[in-house]
Amino acid sequence: MKTDTDRLGLLLHDATRAIRKRFERQTSHLGLSTAQWRLLAQLSREPRATQARLADLLDIEPISVSRLIDRMELGGWVRREADPCDRRARLVAPTEKTQAAYATIKAIADEVYDEALEGIPADRRGDLVSMLRTIVTNLNDAEAEDRHPCIKVSR
Structure with missing residues (x-):
């Protein structure tokens, strides 16, 4: 049985890629x-x-x-x-x-983020950012523990 989390990795990758590509198009005139x-x-x-x-x-x-x-x-x-x-x-x-x-x-990044978040109610956007921070923290803490098994990260 498939769950929403079965596609989490691909969705995160696709969202990041789409944001990056849009940002690149909007900033190409700056030459970086x-x-x-x-x-x-x-x-x-x-x-x-x-x-x-x-x-x-x-x-x-x-x-x-x-x-x-x-x-x-x-x-x-x-x-x-x-x-x-x-x-x-x-x-x-x-x-x-x-x-x-x-x-x-x-300013360009803010425009791209506004476009990416279109259709998501303003009061839910903070929840999305908070959840993504939790994912990053969970995985970074686990990686730190893997590198230093004697050091436990408190969550």
Whole structure:
């Protein structure tokens, strides 16, 4: 017997893909790739992050993130800084160019989200976001426990 959850993975993937494709169409005039947008979005959440942290957050290989940052640094979108806590590490930070463009990026994203959520009552949208956060938290906590079995994450 099929249940609604039998298709959960495909639905989440299809929804993410549709949002990403629409966002890419709306932002193509700004000349950044999806990977670059994702990196800038992460830097808006965490304004100074190591390349290793960004690779983890973006779920890509460290060498790929390094090349991505190289291109973005050449374009004036990010800069590398010394990490005051670890002289071996470099922090990646957004530039003024990124900060100025972020308002445009955010406005476009809001338009895409409004379009994606059309037909869902406003009072139910918060529930959807809350449920998706719960899914992310559940799986991230389980992954953390898998990597560090001696550390239990309290839920």
